[in-house]
Amino acid sequence: MPAGREPAMHRPHLEPLPPHLAGPPGPAPAAVDPCVLGALLDRHGWQRRGGAAGRYARWTPPGGGPQSGTSLLVPESDAFPDSADLLEEALTALSRSALPSAREVLYGLTVPSDEIRWWRDLPDGLPQEAAWPIQEQLRTAARRLLVAAALADVARAGYHGARHRTRAEQAVDRVLVGPAPGGRRLTAFAPVADGRGAVTWLHRALHAAREAVDYQRATGGMEAFDTAVEAGVSRELADALIALVSGTGGARIALAWAPAAGAPAGCAARPEPVEFSPGDLPALREAAARYTGAEPAEAVCLAGTVVRMRRSAPRGGGTVRLRVLAGAEVPYVRAVLDEQAYAVAGHAHLVGLPIRLTGRLQRRGGFRRLTDVADVAPVPLDAVEQDRLAKSLHEQLDFFAEE
Secondary structure (H helix, E strand, O other), X not given: OOOOOOOHHHOOOOOEOOHHHOOOOOOOHHHOOHHHHHHHHHHOOOEEOOOOOOOEEEEEOOOOOOOOOOXXXXXXXXXXXXXXXXXXXXXXHHHHOOOHHHHHHXXXXXXXXXXXXXXXXXXXOOXXXXXXXXXXXXXXXXXXXXXXXXXXXXXXXXXXXXXXXXXXXXXXXXXXXXXXXXXXXXXXXXXXXXXXXXXXXHHHHHHHHHHHHHHHHHHXXXXXXXXXXXXXXXXXXXXXXXHHXXXXXOEEEEEEOOOOOOOOOOOOOOOOOEEEOHHHHHHHHHHHHHHHHHOOOEEEEEEEEEXXXXXXXXXXXXXXXXXXXXXXXXXXXXXXXXXXXXXXXXXXXXXXXXXXXXXXXXXXXXXXXXXXXXXXXXXXXOHHHHHHXXXXXXXXXXXXXXX
């Protein structure tokens, strides 16, 4: 994560492209594959206008506009004596261009990335004061889709809740995204060097969700959503699609693999865009509710530090909040303890020791609640572990202050 950026918990949406993307120096010509450059130009709307066959191609920018006279000569390969010169001239022209597509091509060359694009059908003539909320809606829905895919990369489940969320959000924090003018379009770049699991699962899950919705609308049955879980579909993905489509005439998501890396195993080389319409919303809402109700409670044995204690009387049981150290993929849980267990937790908290306990993580509340608690006991620590625990707690001070 770049220096100076706030932790993920403080950022409700995807970050804009970093400053270097507005005017990147570009890669060295010797490091650029002419075929990759041509593929990126084609992807971002540049038009091939001929050239010497087998030697170089002439590319012009997308659309008309004031820069329509600009053109690039891109060699077909690096086998000719003037290939390096042509590549250097093309990269220089791209770096000096104000066109968004030029910046995106340069970024794709500098940091090989899979691209995700969202389009939303919005009515014309929206009031100016609605522009910012609409852009935020698109950014928020896009981030939720990527988080749902990153969750599927960790584990397949109909409802994840708080499980694995920290790891998934950390993966999404490495995705860079451009501006969302008018809230109609958005492009994200997922660097392949950081792993392609989230984008691969997004590809699978979107197509599985589309097929499940079609099946439900044709037959009224929800069985396809049950099998779609293994393809990465979940309540989180359904909720993200609902947020993306609501208030629009429809939405479309398209993926394009980094030309330098090719398609991941098991994925189409040129994935078809996936579309969802307002007519799909009832099926998606029903699927979200179905996933929430079907996900079972999870038996766990976890260790955690007590960060909050509460009870309504001086004696008797009470509720504690634990920061989980091990045993469950959630950051915090709440547990209701009887009087004896509550006393054990209180003594452990006073002397700075974590506690160990068993129970069942309930889906209600997003797998943040522990029921049927038993075997509550302090966990002894040696000096090294105490130092590590103190350091870990210190790193969470900002979160405690916010809470």
